[in-house]
Amino acid sequence: MNDLAFIDDLKTALPRLDAERAGEVLFGAPHLSMFDVLGDSEMQLSRTFAMLLDPRGAHGQGPLFLNAFLRRLGLRERKRSEACTVRTEHTTAYGRIDILLEMPDATVVIENKPWSGLGHRQLERYAEFLATIRGKGTRLVFLSQWDVEDGGEALGHYVHMPFVGSEHSFAECLEGAIPAVKAYRAEVLVRDVVDHLERRFGGRTRSMDPLQGEIRSRLDDDPSAARIVTAIVADQNHVRDWMTDRLGQAIIEALPQGYEILEQKRNLTRRRIDRSAFRLSEFGWEMYSCLMFRNPRWPANCSIGFSPDATGRRSVVVGINAPQASKGAPCDARDEIDGLLVAAEIDVKTVEHWPAWDYAEPRDWDGQQLANFFHKTDCAPLTNTRFAEMLEYLQSLASILDAKYDPPAPKEVAPHA
Incomplete structure (x- = not known):
């Protein structure tokens, strides 16, 4: 069997494997965890x-x-x-x-x-x-x-x-x-x-998916299967970047066209990113670096965005970045933003740099965790409820800031005849 035939054979087997996965979920609930x-x-x-x-x-x-x-x-x-x-x-x-x-x-x-x-x-x-x-x-x-x-x-x-x-x-x-x-x-x-x-x-994964089991069962007996799998592993950085960019595309499509995109390094230096050239995989991923999206009318040093809380795409947080006065690049409107969140009655976590934050979905954007996420969603991130809720959370925070700092112009009332 040649390499392409191996892929075609797996595609043919997908309906059967999907049925097996549905049975495992129905009778075994292998993904059920109180931590989810x-x-x-x-x-x-x-x-x-x-x-x-x-x-x-x-x-x-x-x-x-x-x-x-x-x-x-x-x-x-x-x-x-x-x-x-x-x-x-x-x-x-x-x-x-x-x-x-x-x-x-x-x-x-x-x-x-x-x-x-x-x-x-x-x-x-x-x-x-x-x-x-x-x-x-x-x-x-x-x-x-x-x-x-x-x-x-x-x-x-x-x-x-x-x-x-x-x-x-x-x-x-x-x-x-x-x-x-x-x-x-x-x-x-x-x-x-x-x-x-x-x-x-x-790094342990949850119980093996039927598709994963099918691939493993063929590795020893089918040289083309081994060639395909080892080629994917050898090119894992490209595969990871492809998945990361799919997430990035979903994120920017959820935000208004006029928002700026900035990357802030750990040393607080920034670079502007053109929306048409935006690729999430090119973000630096240093600990405490920040990918920022902001309306130019918002206060200085106020943005929504993402930041890895550990080295290498791990423990990614999402929320409003507006550091307190005691921190680097402080936001002078921090107290006012805290008040806006209280008035909006949004239940948020807060720390010195982030008046509102939560962990992203998926929480780790490294290769293996990201692959598990894409596999569970059949490579369609928006079908994941928690990912969709994260985007809604980001949109709601942006709406609160827009309502205060960039409110829509009042509608003109037509004069009575």
Whole structure:
């Protein structure tokens, strides 16, 4: 079979494979995850982890998950009757603690950092907090896929626990406890948490699609299949750029023609991009760089757009970019924009640079995650509900700014005859 015949043969098999996929979705719901509904923000993950570590949590398994966690920290396991208080977002004089475990003879501080870096002296401050606790065993846990290069005074006084990829990871901790889980619903929940961590931080994909299975089954027996697949992998950057540009086209078509397009580098230098020549794949993708769309009538340093919150197209955020006065390239109208969002009664997340932001859909625009997204949507991004909702979110933010800074001219009233 020649190369083109292999492609034609796969096309012929698509109806059968689509029927198999429909059956798997109907009877197995392989893509169902609570995180697709609730999200996986830092706070949402902290609440989920805290619930599992709480012996009184809704999982009903007592100290099962807590003890699996404590064993990795070298602390004594707890009996079901022993007290353990679990708090989230606990405020102290040393900073707000993501998860705090308090037991009669031990205190554990967990700093959960799935997406962002540490604040100023954050681990050092929590180490100082634990130093005020006398007569107890204490542990400071840095829960993050990436360790810090320099923990300052806290170096040697904290335990780095990655989410995945190690026998000491948090996912491994939970997965090791699953055989002892008695409740079916609790087991499903924990498996969902472990699977989500493996996909988000370890690169694991969801259950294999029938089309993917068909290709894999032919690789060993059909030389043309191997040639096709290896050619695609060798040209993966071009394929990724093609997918990225499809997203970019959908984005600019959702915005008014008169908007400027700008790329802002991490060092705050900017370049204007002609709309007719716009290709999203050519965006620089530096951490904290920003792709901006703006009405020229909006205040200076105010735009809507996208920014990768990590190096290399990862954790892309979308919203209004209008930095506060204390940040580089500040927007003098930031307070006014905050007021507009409050008046519009839009439920938004806000930080120093972004008066309104959320994670983009898909969240990661690297090759594998983007390919999974396009595969699920049959290469038609607008059929994905969450992608369409992201565009609507962007349009609604633009409409709020336009209504204030570029309102339509009042209609002329014809004089009475």
